[in-house]
Amino acid sequence: xxxxxxxxxxxxxxxxxxxxxxxxxxxxxxxxxxxxxxxxxxxxxxxxxxxxxxxxxxxxxxxxxxxxxxxxxxxxxxxxxxxxxxxxxxxxxxxxxxxxxxxxxxxxxxxxxxxxxxxxxxxxxxxxxxxxxxxxxxxxxxxxxxxxxxxxxxxxxxxxxxxxxxxxxxxxxxxxxxxxxxxxxxxxxxxxxxxxxxxxxxxxxxxxxxxxxxxxxxxxxxxxxxxxxxxxxxxxxxxxxxxxxxxxxxxxxxxxxxxxxxxxxxxxxxxxxxxxxxxxxxxxxxxxxxxxxxxxxxxxxxxxxxxxxxxxxxxxxxxxxxxxxxxxxxxxxxxxxxxxxxxxxxxxxxxxxxxxxxxxxxxxxxxxxxxxxxxxxxxxxxxxxxxxxxxxxxxxxxxxxxxxxxxxxxxxxxxxxxxxxxxxxxxxxxxxxxxxxxxxxxxxxxxx
Numbered sequence: 001x002x003x004x005x006x007x008x009x010x011x012x013x014x015x016x017x018x019x020x021x022x023x024x025x026x027x028x029x030x031x032x033x034x035x036x037x038x039x040x041x042x043x044x045x046x047x048x049x050x051x052x053x054x055x056x057x058x059x060x061x062x063x064x065x066x067x068x069x070x071x072x073x074x075x076x077x078x079x080x081x082x083x084x085x086x087x088x089x090x091x092x093x094x095x096x097x098x099x100x101x102x103x104x105x106x107x108x109x110x111x112x113x114x115x116x117x118x119x120x121x122x123x124x125x126x127x128x129x130x131x132x133x134x135x136x137x138x139x140x141x142x143x144x145x146x147x148x149x150x151x152x153x154x155x156x157x158x159x160x161x162x163x164x165x166x167x168x169x170x171x172x173x174x175x176x177x178x179x180x181x182x183x184x185x186x187x188x189x190x191x192x193x194x195x196x197x198x199x200x201x202x203x204x205x206x207x208x209x210x211x212x213x214x215x216x217x218x219x220x221x222x223x224x225x226x227x228x229x230x231x232x233x234x235x236x237x238x239x240x241x242x243x244x245x246x247x248x249x250x251x252x253x254x255x256x257x258x259x260x261x262x263x264x265x266x267x268x269x270x271x272x273x274x275x276x277x278x279x280x281x282x283x284x285x286x287x288x289x290x291x292x293x294x295x296x297x298x299x300x301x302x303x304x305x306x307x308x309x310x311x312x313x314x315x316x317x318x319x320x321x322x323x324x325x326x327x328x329x330x331x332x333x334x335x336x337x338x339x340x341x342x343x344x345x346x347x348x349x350x351x352x353x354x355x356x357x358x359x360x361x362x363x364x365x366x367x368x369x370x371x372x373x374x375x376x377x378x379x380x381x382x383x384x385x386x387x388x389x390x391x392x393x394x395x396x397x398x399x400x401x402x403x404x405x406x407x408x409x410x411x412x413x414x415x416x417x418x419x420x421x422x423x424x425x426x427x428x429x430x431x432x433x434x435x436x437x438x439x440x441x442x443x444x445x446x447x448x
Contacts, residue, residue, distance in 0.1 A: 039060040068218075069221075116234075120169050122165065142235060263275065263279075275292040276293045342357070351429075365440075366439070
């Protein structure tokens with residue numbers, strides 16, 4: 001969902017796709033990795049990077065503007081003669097050594113001024129991927145004839161049979177000045193807007209937040225549409241290893257082993273008299289009985305049941321939920337925050353119950369609420385509480401009360417996790433009823 005993108009969800013071997021991407025590129029360079037992401041995901045990315053102590057710098061987008069703008073921002077913040085490898089963070093490539101070797105095969109062509117893309121040799125007539133048609137030849141980097149959008153099944157079969165079409169992996173290698181020259185030639189409006197946003201950016205150490213007003217003027221377009229379909233000097237290096245763009249639950253299902261009936265389970269799933277069915281349920285038992293070719297995804301606050309053949313149409317469901325203004329379209333019940341996380345356990349008329357987990361040494365903002373009071377009960381760890389002019393410590397099984405309008409703050413002074421049960425009461429319990437006065441994470445605006 002929007003608040004927790006797929007790239008940040010623990011998915012394969014207990015790791016997120018972003019973490020696996022970090023690990024995959026370690027063997028290519030010892031330079032800091034640049035991550036381009038939305039400003040709302042700054043601390044989520046930092047949490048992933050800290051798992052493997054990844055040396056990275058971040059460019060934060062205040063609004064999504066697709067890959068052309070993101071790639072331009074990265075190129076503007078690199079030395080002009082440096083080779084840049086642009087990687088989506090939602091891919092699964094298990095053979096890291098082969099991946100690294102393939103990326104290195106594009107270096108000579110990129111240094112000569114080409115934009116190098118990487119194509120995956122098709123293993124099936126897949127209709128969910130774009131394709132690249134290349135010229136025949138024996139060079140390691142083949143000339144690209146054209147890029148083709150996702151085809152229908154009949155066309156995809158023809159592409160695979162023809163032999164000179166490859167899945168478009170969306171990975172690019174080029175010098176920074178090559179990217180900027182191509183943007184100037186084919187998408188000068190995007191380049192101009194991103195230049196202004198970059199020049200007006202707010203810099204905080206290794207984090208650069210692009211100016212929202214200027215960046216919003218950039219046309220939202222992919223690098224494929226904006227540049228590659230119009231550019232002459234493009235080469236493609238084939239990748240023969242296992243690769244998947246994790247763009248649907250059908251793909252995610254393949255990461256679980258199948259039983260003799262073709263069923264795949266992640267978590268607490270039970271398939272009874274069922275075939276070719278996938279269940280994803282981490283929090284409670286889910287049972288299918290007498291079904292086939294289904295995808296069942298159960299989270300704390302929503303359930304998806306879909307025919308496997310419709311896996312790539314989930315975006316249409318999300319659009320429908322957005323039209324109905326349902327919060328499940330954008331947010332999870334379980335929300336990540338820079339200080340930790342919270343889970344909305346229960347709510348009703350005039351009350352809401354949350355479980356807050358605060359990381360060691362972290363603290364929430366100094367804040368107050370105009371429409372709700374809060375009761376805090378410590379269930380694990382030690383809490384330091386500031387309430388009005390008083391600051392005191394709470395141990396496990398101790399509690400306190402925060403009246404409406406009272407300035408307050410919660411901190412974890414300990415070396416372990418702090419867990420709090422928070423009971424809110426009032427006429428309005430929205431996350432935007434927060435007035436901040438001090439915050440370690442620069443969030444001096446309304447919202448959680």
